[in-house]
Amino acid sequence: MQLKTRSETFIEEICDIPGGEGIKRCIQCGTCTASCPNADKMDHTPAELIAMARAGMRREVLSSNAMWYCLSCYLCTVRCPRGIKQTGLMHAFESLAMRDGVSYAGSFTPTMYRSFNHFACALGSMPEFGFMTWFYMLSNPLRAWKMIPIALELFRHGRLSIKARRLTPEGTKQLRAILEKAETLGGVT
Amino acid sequence: MRYYTYFPGCSASEGGAKAYNWSAKAVSRVLDVDLAELEDWNCCGSTPSGSVDELGAYCMATRNLALAEKRGLEMVTPCSACYVIFNRTNTYLNGYPPFKAKVNEALAAGNLAYRGTVKVRHLLDILTTDIGYDAIKSRVKKPLAGLKVAPYYGCQVVRPRFGFDDPEYPQSLDKLVLSLGAEPTNFPLKARCCGGSLVLSEEDVALDLIHRLLQSASSNGAECLITVCPLCQTNLDIYQSRVNKKFKTSYRLPVLFFTQLMGIAFGLEEDAIGLRNCIVPIEEVLAKYV
Numbered sequence: 001m002q003l004k005t006r007s008e009t010f011i012e013e014i015c016d017i018p019g020g021e022g023i024k025r026c027i028q029c030g031t032c033t034a035s036c037p038n039a040d041k042m043d044h045t046p047a048e049l050i051a052m053a054r055a056g057m058r059r060e061v062l063s064s065n066a067m068w069y070c071l072s073c074y075l076c077t078v079r080c081p082r083g084i085k086q087t088g089l090m091h092a093f094e095s096l097a098m099r100d101g102v103s104y105a106g107s108f109t110p111t112m113y114r115s116f117n118h119f120a121c122a123l124g125s126m127p128e129f130g131f132m133t134w135f136y137m138l139s140n141p142l143r144a145w146k147m148i149p150i151a152l153e154l155f156r157h158g159r160l161s162i163k164a165r166r167l168t169p170e171g172t173k174q175l176r177a178i179l180e181k182a183e184t185l186g187g188v189t
Numbered sequence: 190m191r192y193y194t195y196f197p198g199c200s201a202s203e204g205g206a207k208a209y210n211w212s213a214k215a216v217s218r219v220l221d222v223d224l225a226e227l228e229d230w231n232c233c234g235s236t237p238s239g240s241v242d243e244l245g246a247y248c249m250a251t252r253n254l255a256l257a258e259k260r261g262l263e264m265v266t267p268c269s270a271c272y273v274i275f276n277r278t279n280t281y282l283n284g285y286p287p288f289k290a291k292v293n294e295a296l297a298a299g300n301l302a303y304r305g306t307v308k309v310r311h312l313l314d315i316l317t318t319d320i321g322y323d324a325i326k327s328r329v330k331k332p333l334a335g336l337k338v339a340p341y342y343g344c345q346v347v348r349p350r351f352g353f354d355d356p357e358y359p360q361s362l363d364k365l366v367l368s369l370g371a372e373p374t375n376f377p378l379k380a381r382c383c384g385g386s387l388v389l390s391e392e393d394v395a396l397d398l399i400h401r402l403l404q405s406a407s408s409n410g411a412e413c414l415i416t417v418c419p420l421c422q423t424n425l426d427i428y429q430s431r432v433n434k435k436f437k438t439s440y441r442l443p444v445l446f447f448t449q450l451m452g453i454a455f456g457l458e459e460d461a462i463g464l465r466n467c468i469v470p471i472e473e474v475l476a477k478y479v
């Protein structure tokens with residue numbers, strides 16, 4: 001049996017993700033980077049991140065801040081001359097970083113995503129008020145304070161529901177059973 | 190009458206974008222479009238969830254698709270984010286059989302299965318393609334002649350390429366504005382990002398992007414913007430005052446859902462299309478034209 005090197009395993013891991021296999025076709029033309037509205041905030045540009053992933057730099061890629069600044073605007077994806085789905089790769093890197101517990105700590109985005117997911121899974125629906133309060137308390141209570149004027153404005157215009165939409169009890173049970181099962185299946189690959 | 194399964198999404202159903210849901214239903218009624226809400230739907234699976242737990246998020250999306258498959262109709266959503274999530278899910282499920290098997294294994298725990306047959310479309314696509322500009326024009330009671338509208342597409346209604354309009358230089362919303370008798374302004378940034386959900390975690394990054402959009406719309410003479418996505422509307426409307434504060438500007442551009450503008454032109458009641466939900470009020474601008 002031949003042992004796989006680390007680099008092979010990371011690239012294989014990415015290729016196994018639906019939409020991830022294109023990464024092998026990258027020609028480093030830089031179109032994705034030039035298109036990205038947030039490239040200047042990233043410690044590694046989108047094209048760099050792809051080069052690093054191909055070089056097997058798993059830890060460096062997953063602890064990068066780049067994907068947490070991705071806005072999912074899909075400009076890179078529609079412009080890439082090699083049909084690579086970078087936006088999807090960004091999501092995949094985020095999800096792997098979360099699973100490995102190495103996600104970048106300098107931005108509130110991972111916490112925000114986690115709070116969002118927490119509510120979406122638990123209730124099956126997104127209670128915006130509860131989610132935002134929860135997220136601001138977790139990330140920085142001072143910021144919660146700064147959000148009060150916005151919350152009041154929303155409330156005044158009938159746009160803040162305290163009550164969340166709920167699924168029927170059967171629907172809730174069904175969704176929970178599906179998500180519990182999914183958890184045992186070990187990720188998308 | 191045309192029949193669809195309707196997926197409003199969290200934000201338009203009970204969240205901050207209720208006016209989108211109301212106005213979508215109200216104008217659909219006028220246009221003989223039957224939107225029957227998917228029963229007991231759950232969150233689409235969402236971009237944030239996909240970044241935390243990819244498989245779980247795909248399973249959430251697929252539960253909805255499996256429920257919709259039982260009805261056998263096309264599914265329409267007014268939310269650009271839900272639209273992308275469902276289309277991506279369909280593409281991957283149908284393109285990767287082992288992945289589909291895995292998702293179906295999870296679904297089986299809830300006595301569901303998905304074959305992969307539900308076509309998911311954006312409300313803008315339905316109204317402009319299936320119904321068409323002429324039919325829309327024929328229902329206009331109050332032509333908005335002279336009103337200068339910046340048509341804002343944002344990202345996910347046109348990107349990635351699931352659809353019905355050009356990913357970088359879309360036209361459908363421009364034509365819709367014309368069919369309502371109003372004037373679409375030139376708007377170079379019409380398909381650029383509003384900051385999305387990063388407005389919550391990285392407010393400065395988002396304010397910068399929102400600022401650029403408002404500047405682009407206003408310098409081209411727009412009196413209001415229309416959007417096709419709950420999050421875009423939220424960012425441009427609610428955060429406008431913060432942009433003004435940060436950049437020492439004084440924008441006061443109302444931001445409507447495109448269905449609200451249609452409702453105004455169709456002569457619908459203000460409350461039926463939720464005009465009062467706009468933070469930057471539209472009344473002043475409308476008084477000049479309607």
Ligand code: SF4
Binds near residue numbers: 028029032046050
């Ligand atoms: S645009 Fe595509 S081919 Fe060019 S560097 Fe980016 S990923 Fe590689």
Ligand code: SF4
Binds near residue numbers: 032036038075076086
């Ligand atoms: S999808 Fe993400 S990585 Fe791609 S251009 Fe947009 S912000 Fe940049």
